[in-house]
Amino acid sequence: MPLKMGVATVTMNRPPVNSLNTEHLETLHRTFIRLENEKCRGMILTSSSPTVFSAGLDIREMYKPELEKARKFWRTLQDMWLKLYSSPYPTVAAINGHAPAGGCLLSLSCEYRVIVPKVRMGLNETQLGIVAPQWFQDCMRNAIGEREAEKALIAGRMFSSEEALKVGLVDEIAQNKEECIQKAEAFLASQANLPMLARKTVKLGFRHQTLSRLLTGREADTKIFIDYIFQPKVQKGLEMYLQSLSKKAA
Numbered sequence: 479m480p481l482k483m484g485v486a487t488v489t490m491n492r493p494p495v496n497s498l499n500t501e502h503l504e505t506l507h508r509t510f511i512r513l514e515n516e517k518c519r520g521m522i523l524t525s526s527s528p529t530v531f532s533a534g535l536d537i538r539e540m541y542k543p544e545l546e547k548a549r550k551f552w553r554t555l556q557d558m559w560l561k562l563y564s565s566p567y568p569t570v571a572a573i574n575g576h577a578p579a580g581g582c583l584l585s586l587s588c589e590y591r592v593i594v595p596k597v598r599m600g601l602n603e604t605q606l607g608i609v610a611p612q613w614f615q616d617c618m619r620n621a622i623g624e625r626e627a628e629k630a631l632i633a634g635r636m637f638s639s640e641e642a643l644k645v646g647l648v649d650e651i652a653q654n655k656e657e658c659i660q661k662a663e664a665f666l667a668s669q670a671n672l673p674m675l676a677r678k679t680v681k682l683g684f685r686h687q688t689l690s691r692l693l694t695g696r697e698a699d700t701k702i703f704i705d706y707i708f709q710p711k712v713q714k715g716l717e718m719y720l721q722s723l724s725k726k727a728a
């Protein structure tokens with residue numbers, strides 16, 4: 479996590495696809511706490527993979543899990559997201575590869591998004607027979623508005639880079655990762671002279687409702703997740719999806 483002029487670049491590096499397991503989520507959570515403690519001036523979130531930003535939640539954490547491990551997994555995801563979404567420093571996602579589901583959530587939790595061409599992002603959960611939790615949905619709604627979010631979430635739509643720009647899911651398209659980082663740095667530079675306290679107060683004002691909804695219902699949210707994924711038909715769906723992903727690799 480290099481810090482240049484108080485700006486940190488956090489590069490996810492969990493090959494092959496930066497899927498988010500408990501350990502990876504804990505690392506991200508610790509990183510966001512550290513950045514806050516170190517009074518970081520801005521953060522760029524990106525990936526070391528040339529093709530994938532993040533494949534979202536690690537499906538193996540949800541397939542035939544032990545109950546306590548599944549609970550810990552979900553609580554760690556909530557912790558990580560609460561820290562990122564409420565960060566006092568400005569945040570940018572440099573989306574240098576595909577960003578389905580939880581990968582899309584990570585980018586939606588940042589304040590500004592730059593994407594490279596020819597990749598896809600979106601909350602595709604419906605297509606997998608699972609449901610994007612309320613706070614995932616809220617993040618999408620906050621970015622693109624009620625009507626577009628409803629259509630996208632019902633269909634589990636994956637947007638191309640160009641479609642994402644058109645609907646407002648991202649702010650800019652860059653030609654490659656290098657330009658993506660340059661544009662992310664330019665956004666952070668544009669924020670640098672704003673009074674930090676005023677800036678973060680306005681940001682939290684906009685995000686307060688979405689954050690409170692999860693904060694006041696964390697246990698209920700965890701129970702919904704557990705009850706949902708332990709259903710036999712959901713487990714069957716996850717098994718088939720995992721098989722289809724590995725068949726593709728074979």
Ligand SMILES: CCCCC/C=C\C/C=C\CC/C=C/CC(=O)SCCNC(=O)CCNC(=O)[C@H](O)C(C)(C)COP(=O)(O)OP(=O)(O)OC[C@H]1O[C@@H](n2cnc3c(N)ncnc32)[C@H](O)[C@@H]1OP(=O)(O)O
Nearest residue numbers: 497533534535536537576579580609611612706723724727
């Ligand atoms: C309002 C009321 C709400 C009620 C809510 C109720 C319940 C909530 C319950 C559940 C919600 C759970 C939320 C989940 C959100 C998620 O994030 S689910 C994850 C969704 N992710 C995906 O669908 C992405 C799947 N992956 C891909 O599409 C592709 O891998 C890729 C990212 C486009 C990359 O393609 P590429 O060709 O480069 O790689 P491969 O496909 O060959 O994959 C390589 C390797 O990695 C494995 N893998 C890929 N993705 C995942 C993953 N997400 N988890 C685990 N493993 C993954 C893949 O299997 C390959 O493995 P190998 O065969 O062993 O090499």
